[in-house]
Amino acid sequence: MNKTLLIATSEYLRRVRSKWFVVATLAVPLLALAVFALPMLAFSDDGEADRVAILDEAGLAGSVADALGDRATVEVADAPLDTLRARVLDGDLDGVLVLPAGLVAGDDGVRARYFARGGLDAGDGVGGAVREAVRRARAQAAGASPEAVAAYESGVELDRVTVSADGDETDAAFGRYMLANLLSLLMYLAILVFGMMVMRGVIEEKSNRIVEVVASSVRPFELMMGKVLGIGAVGLSQLLAWGVLTFGISVAAGPLLLALAPDAAGDAPADAPFGPDMISGMLSPGLLVAFVLFFLGGYLLYSSLFAAVGSAVDQESDAQSLQTVVVLPIMIPIFFLTFVANDPDGGLSLFLTLFPLTSPILMVVRMAVADVPVWQVALSLALLAAAFVGMIALAARVYRVGILMYGKKPSLADLWRWVRTA
Known part of the structure; x- marks a missing residue:
């Protein structure tokens, strides 16, 4: 040994x-x-808000802007889509959001579209802002009060607790x-x-x-x-x-x-x-x-x-x-x-x-x-x-x-x- x-x-x-x-x-x-x-x-915020133009036919530009908050500077535009796309290519805009008529009503084939130059963070938060605005508009159209909509959208925290012989602990x-x-x-x-x-x-x-x-x-x-x-x-x-x-x-x-x-x-x-x-x-x-x-x-x-x-x-x-x-x-x-x-x-x-x-x-x-x-x-x-x-x-x-x-x-x-x- x-x-x-x-x-x-x-x-x-x-x-x-x-x-x-x-x-x-x-x-x-x-x-x-x-x-x-x-x-x-690399994925941290660079401190600059996205510049987003909205072509709004659904009447949701204000709600989307509120939902985006400080993450984007919103511009409601009435120029043709091709003109706005050219501004995206030139770097004058980060993206163009198109909200077509019939989006709130849920018409078949009607979808919101976001035009950007690409990248993993392209349109960061835009999808969630559109969903929030559309859900709020649909609830109000169905007769829900603002208080009911706010209550529905409020978050609920859930703590996972591990159960063991030594006692429970938040997991x-x-x-x-x-x-x-x-x-x-x-x-x-x-x-x-x-x-x-x-x-x-x-x-x-x-x-x-x-x-x-x-x-x-x-x-x-x-x-x-x-x-x-x-x-x-x-x-x-x-x-x-x-x-x-x-x-x-x-x-x-x-x-x-x-x-x-x-x-x-x-x-x-x-x-x-x-x-x-x-x-x-x-x-x-x-x-x-x-x-x-x-x-x-x-x-x-x-x-x-x-x-x-x-x-x-x-x-x-x-x-x-x-x-x-x-x-x-x-x-x-x-x-x-x-x-x-x-x-x-x-x-x-x-x-x-x-x-x-x-x-x-x-x-x-x-x-x-x-x-x-x-x-x-x-x-x-x-x-x-x-x-x-x-x-x-x-x-x-x-x-x-x-x-x-x-x-x-x-x-x-x-x-x-x-x-x-x-």
């Missing part, structure tokens, strides 16, 4: 001391912030869903990247014949476990650093982003995006502990298979077909993220969060959106640990033979023969 720890320590220190580890550790949180912040800034459903997706993606990338790092390390040592020298001093199983544990510790350290840096950067940058793009936050409270209360409320200690445990279990399970693949080939290009067998099960949970988030207590969700090949990613997703019984989490971890013990035994048989085999690319039948005879 001392030899295993010695190899693990060597693998860990060699990687964390490299400049690429430092660059990746610092770059990923900054890139994540940029991915979120740049669209937020930010969308935030939890985004958190679940973030954690699952992080888990997927970490397992894939660090598992393939194990494979590349084995291939490199094998191609350089270093493994022959090392294998003369330690048993192949100790060598494989040392590499798996050492690189796994690198991954855990990097995830911890990413978490701390992301939290610190987001808390520090949140007020600045809200100041630069206040409209991008919508009607959310000022302290909601990036706020410590929001982040700490969703990232419960239990979820963080579960994330670490399932990451370790998933990494150990898959990295042992990556090590076996690396030992079976002489160069990385030969590993493409074999590593597909390992990568495919890691990808499957990604296709079930939305399903598990929408139906966390369903039978299929329960199976996927207990099955060892999918549980590392999907159990964390399920825990982020629902209250999962402790016994199910414990059973999932136990099954994951049992699967790792069984898989490491099989992978060790392949590793024991493969690290000293050269020249021939093995088939799946060859790998199975190694498992049976090693």
Whole structure:
């Protein structure tokens, strides 16, 4: 065991001391912030209201202008449509809204039209303003009083409350869903990247014949476990650093982003995006502990298979077909993220969060959106640990033979023969 720890320590220190580890550790949180912040800034209001001309045959220009408010400067025009279109092309207008006669009456084929030069924000709010004006006009035409129309249009807030054995709490459903997706993606990338790092390390040592020298001093199983544990510790350290840096950067940058793009936050409270209360409320200690445990279990399970693949080939290009067998099960949970988030207590969700090949990613997703019984989490971890013990035994048989085999690319039948005879 001392030899295993010695190899693990060597693998860990060699990687964390490299400049690429430092660059990746610092770059990923900054890139994540940029991915979120740049669209937020891009879609923020530039402070200039749209210039909209209305060709009004329905008598709704005033109501539409009131509904648009400060978002647009409205001009009621009587010029021909072609003339107004030319002004749009020249940049004198941002859009032309045509309200035909019969719109309030709901005549067949009568539709409002908005002419603009395009873009995702073209006519932002115009559709809602037209609908509001038409509904109000139709209600008044049907005899509804202004008070009744106002009462009908008044909004009603609905709080989602999560019921759990520990008590009820107001639930930010969308935030939890985004958190679940973030954690699952992080888990997927970490397992894939660090598992393939194990494979590349084995291939490199094998191609350089270093493994022959090392294998003369330690048993192949100790060598494989040392590499798996050492690189796994690198991954855990990097995830911890990413978490701390992301939290610190987001808390520090949140007020600045809200100041630069206040409209991008919508009607959310000022302290909601990036706020410590929001982040700490969703990232419960239990979820963080579960994330670490399932990451370790998933990494150990898959990295042992990556090590076996690396030992079976002489160069990385030969590993493409074999590593597909390992990568495919890691990808499957990604296709079930939305399903598990929408139906966390369903039978299929329960199976996927207990099955060892999918549980590392999907159990964390399920825990982020629902209250999962402790016994199910414990059973999932136990099954994951049992699967790792069984898989490491099989992978060790392949590793024991493969690290000293050269020249021939093995088939799946060859790998199975190694498992049976090693």
